[in-house]
Amino acid sequence: DAKTTQPPSMDCAEGRAANLPCNHSTISGNEYVYWYRQIHSQGPQYIIHGLKNNETNEMASLIITEDRKSSTLILPHATLRDTAVYYCIVRANFGNEKLTFGTGTRLTIIP
Amino acid sequence: NAGVTQTPKFQVLKTGQSMTLQCAQDMNHNSMYWYRQDPGMGLRLIYYSASEGTTDKGEVPNGYNVSRLNKREFSLRLESAAPSQTSVYFCASSERGRRTGELFFGEGSRLTVL
Numbered sequence: 455d456a457k458t459t460q461p462p463s464m465d466c467a468e469g470r471a472a473n474l475p476c477n478h479s480t481i482s483g484n485e486y487v488y489w490y491r492q493i494h495s496q497g498p499q500y501i502i503h504g505l506k507n508n509e510t511n512e513m514a515s516l517i518i519t520e521d522r523k524s525s526t527l528i529l530p531h532a533t534l535r536d537t538a539v540y541y542c543i544v545r546a547n548f549g550n551e552k553l554t555f556g557t558g559t560r561l562t563i564i565p
Numbered sequence: 566n567a568g569v570t571q572t573p574k575f576q577v578l579k580t581g582q583s584m585t586l587q588c589a590q591d592m593n594h595n596s597m598y599w600y601r602q603d604p605g606m607g608l609r610l611i612y613y614s615a616s617e618g619t620t621d622k623g624e625v626p627n628g629y630n631v632s633r634l635n636k637r638e639f640s641l642r643l644e645s646a647a648p649s650q651t652s653v654y655f656c657a658s659s660e661r662g663r664r665t666g667e668l669f670f671g672e673g674s675r676l677t678v679l
Contacts, residue, residue: 554624
């Protein structure tokens with residue numbers, strides 16, 4: 455699986471959009487970008503994933519650059535409950551059962 | 566629908582003792598996983614099972630054994646616990662195919678080895 459690079463921490467004001475970047479310059483054609491978050495010491499929670507098109511669901515939007523070397527997770531209206539560690543993960547969806555977590559970005563939402 | 570259930574939630578062991586962490590899922594998922602998370606670190610994969618009857622090593626398998634008892638249950642055993650195994654252990658499950666990467670995690674089992 456390709457390696458990802460994320461900033462260790464970020465702050466965002468409550469009510470504003472939180473934009474979390476991720477670099478994955480060695481991503482290959484069959485690898486997807488996944489985002490998870492971990493609130494306090496709970497188990498990680500799946501947020502969203504995509505291959506090359508932008509994706510949106512009820513939790514967030516995922517913007518993947520045209521060359522697929524980087525992506526941004528967008529939380530459109532951040533709330534205090536969005537304070538968490540966010541993990542960006544790259545993996546192939548078939549023939550590979552492993553999901554490898556890095557150290558992620560600690561996002562703090564400020565009142 | 567409880568999702569992924571882990572037991573016990575907390576455990577304290579002495580060095581050399583053995584124990585088994587239990588995990589069960591009720592989502593009819595084929596794949597199951599055991600991760601550990603040390604303070605301030607990301608999750609590291611210990612073992613995984615792509616289907617009933619199969620298991621494979623992850624990043625940090627040493628000191629652990631696993632059993633995929635049936636489709637629902639995946640247990641993690643520490644035969645001789647060491648202080649280095651003090652950690653939070655997470656079990657997870659996922660479907661196969663298109664949604665393989667969407668893991669559902671349990672609440673974690675916090676293990677302290679003295």
